[in-house]
Amino acid sequence: MAILLLTGRARRLPSDVVALGAILLTAFAARLAWVFWVGFDPEIANIDARVYHLSAQQFAAGCGYCEPRGDPAIFFPPGYPGFLGILYWVFGSHALVGQIANALLTTLNAGLVFLIARQAYDGRWAAVAAAALYAFLPSNAMFSSLLMSEPLFTTMLLLVLLLALRGAPPIVVGALVGLSALVRGQGLVLLVPVTVLAVLRSGWRPSLRQYVLPMAIAALIVLVPWTVRNYVQFDSFVLISTGQADALYRGNRDGAQGPPLSDPADREELRDPIEAYDYKMDVVRNFIRDNPLSFFVTLPPRKLYYMYDADSFHVFGNRVASPRQDNAVAWQVVGQVTQLGYGSLFALAVVSAPVWYRRTPEAVMLVVLFGVWTLAHLAFFGFGRFHFPVMPVWAIWAGTGVAVLWSGARQPEEPNGESG
Numbered sequence: 554m555a556i557l558l559l560t561g562r563a564r565r566l567p568s569d570v571v572a573l574g575a576i577l578l579t580a581f582a583a584r585l586a587w588v589f590w591v592g593f594d595p596e597i598a599n600i601d602a603r604v605y606h607l608s609a610q611q612f613a614a615g616c617g618y619c620e621p622r623g624d625p626a627i628f629f630p631p632g633y634p635g636f637l638g639i640l641y642w643v644f645g646s647h648a649l650v651g652q653i654a655n656a657l658l659t660t661l662n663a664g665l666v667f668l669i670a671r672q673a674y675d676g677r678w679a680a681v682a683a684a685a686l687y688a689f690l691p692s693n694a695m696f697s698s699l700l701m702s703e704p705l706f707t708t709m710l711l712l713v714l715l716l717a718l719r720g721a722p723p724i725v726v727g728a729l730v731g732l733s734a735l736v737r738g739q740g741l742v743l744l745v746p747v748t749v750l751a752v753l754r755s756g757w758r759p760s761l762r763q764y765v766l767p768m769a770i771a772a773l774i775v776l777v778p779w780t781v782r783n784y785v786q787f788d789s790f791v792l793i794s795t796g797q798a799d800a801l802y803r804g805n806r807d808g809a810q811g812p813p814l815s816d817p818a819d820r821e822e823l824r825d826p827i828e829a830y831d832y833k834m835d836v837v838r839n840f841i842r843d844n845p846l847s848f849f850v851t852l853p854p855r856k857l858y859y860m861y862d863a864d865s866f867h868v869f870g871n872r873v874a875s876p877r878q879d880n881a882v883a884w885q886v887v888g889q890v891t892q893l894g895y896g897s898l899f900a901l902a903v904v905s906a907p908v909w910y911r912r913t914p915e916a917v918m919l920v921v922l923f924g925v926w927t928l929a930h931l932a933f934f935g936f937g938r939f940h941f942p943v944m945p946v947w948a949i950w951a952g953t954g955v956a957v958l959w960s961g962a963r964q965p966e967e968p969n970g971e972s973g
Contacts, residue, residue, distance in 0.1 A: 569677040573667050573684055577660050580688035584656035584697040588649070591875045593698040595648045598874035602700040605634050610646045612638025625786045627826050630794045631779065632736030633702035648700060656697040658704040662945065663688035665711035670949045672718040673915035676956055683952025687945055690898060691891040695867045696941065702736050703941045709733035710743060710942050714922070717747045718915060727768035731775025737942075738793045742929045744769060746922040753914035787827050795830040802833035804856065804934025805840050805848060811855030813934040857927065859935025864895035866938040902947040905954025919946050 566574075595606035607621035608629070616623060618631045626634070637651050644650045667684035671677065687693060696704055709729060716726050726747060733740030747768065751760035776792065783791040803813040841848045868888045872878045902909075909916065923946045930939045 567677070569681050572681045573664065576681070576685050576688050577664055580663055580694065581656060581660040583689075584659060584694050585653070587694055588652045588656060588698045590877070591698045591871050592877065593648060593652065593700075593871060594874045594876070595700050598700070599870055601629070601702075602870065602874070604629060605637060605702070606648060606651070606700050608634040609637035609641050609651070613641035613646050627783055627787055627791060627794055628796050628799070630702075630735050630738055630796070632732065633705055636705055636736075637700065651700045652698050655699070655701075655704045658708050659693050659697050660688065662693070662704070662707050662711055665708070665715060666945045666948055669711060669715050669718065669945070670952055672715065673913075673919060673949065674909070674953055676953065678959055679953045679956035681952075682955035682959065683945075683949045686898060686901070686951050686955070687948035689894075690944060690948065691887075691894040692864045692867050692941065693944065695871060695887075695891065699867060699870050701870070703938070706733060706736045706740065707942045707945065709736060709740065711945060713743050713747065714918070717750055717918070723751075723764045723768035724771040727771025728775050730768070731772035734772070734776060734793060735779060738797050739926070739929055741772070742925045743922075744772065745925045746918045749921045750914050750918040753917060789827045789830070791827075791830065795826055798830045798833040798837070800933040801837045804932075805837045805852070807840070809840075809847070809852060809934070811852060811859045811935040813936055853931045856931045856933070856935035860927070860930060860937065860939050863937050864891050864940075866936070867891070898944070898947050898951055901951035901954055905950050905952075905957075908953040908957055909950045919949060922946060 595602050597603075598606075604621060608619060608626055611617075611619040611621065611623065612634060618626050618634060620626045620628075637654075640650050640654055641647075663684045666687045667680045670683040671680035674680070710733060713726060713729050713733065716729065727744075730740060730743045730747070733743060744765075748760075748765045751764040754760070755764070780790070780792050783789070783793075803815075804811075806814065808814060865888060868884065868891055872884050877883065909919075911917075923943050926943050933939075
């Protein structure tokens, strides 16, 4: 009876909504299957996932945001450990809790891609295609098993875009930008594409006074309590975390070639987090002063290459913490499938440029988002993990082209078109 009722209701729903529902259910099931197959163990994972997991356990035990050994933490932004810690406090301190949450988030993100694509391009089937491409992008699914901040941050990024597109109050958008920066500090760059959207819609003066300024203030208000906490705990002004200095340090010192450098032996002697922060910032400042041509001209193309050349971080991250890590054939297949999906999405996004390239505020906002996100990370080092949050933009662009092919037309589908 329940199946009949659901079937009857589905028949009354728009066909694109039914298609989206099928995509999301299938995607979530695939993510759960992947999580259980990998058997990811955060205790032996790379340092980020291990620290997130252990810090979340400390949070659930009532320590607040602490290092695994119990000291106050400042290296990583607090957003993801806090999010994971709340889940551990409610459901138990088990890695599977975070993995199921990530599976839900990466599935939800495909639904948000659908809504943004429909809002930006007014095409039902372009939105369905974008959601499908993103939902079944291998790296998106495989991030579910990693206890990493990318799925949560990407959810917040997409919510910022959607709320801005739908004209949400600036203080709401700004507060969400501030919260996203507490998950990944680079979240502050989201102020730029939203500002561009507001200016293109309303003009410079009205948008700056009525939207951009309140949005920026709201973001700042969200960050101030955490910055004060850092000052009280560590007697130093650190806006969000000291990890940003580490990212600069690993990409901008003697020997830099684009990929991240490991810490030299002398840095290991710096146990105090603020001493390490000051040391790294001094090294970076000196490197930029002494090597401006390298920092501004030579290194950025190399960093760009290493940021986008492959989609393999999640494969390595899962394998090193999986009891199946010795199954070389299986992981080779996983790597090949991942790269095939990544390369195909990139190719579709590029060849679809005549369709998605428009001068509408909504389309320009997506281009600006991709541009500023990429430029912001060229200050650090080239790393494939950094491109994950902007993969929804590629999926939206590719979806417009797929919709045209689907309908057999040579032009973008008409607003709210019924093609397909």
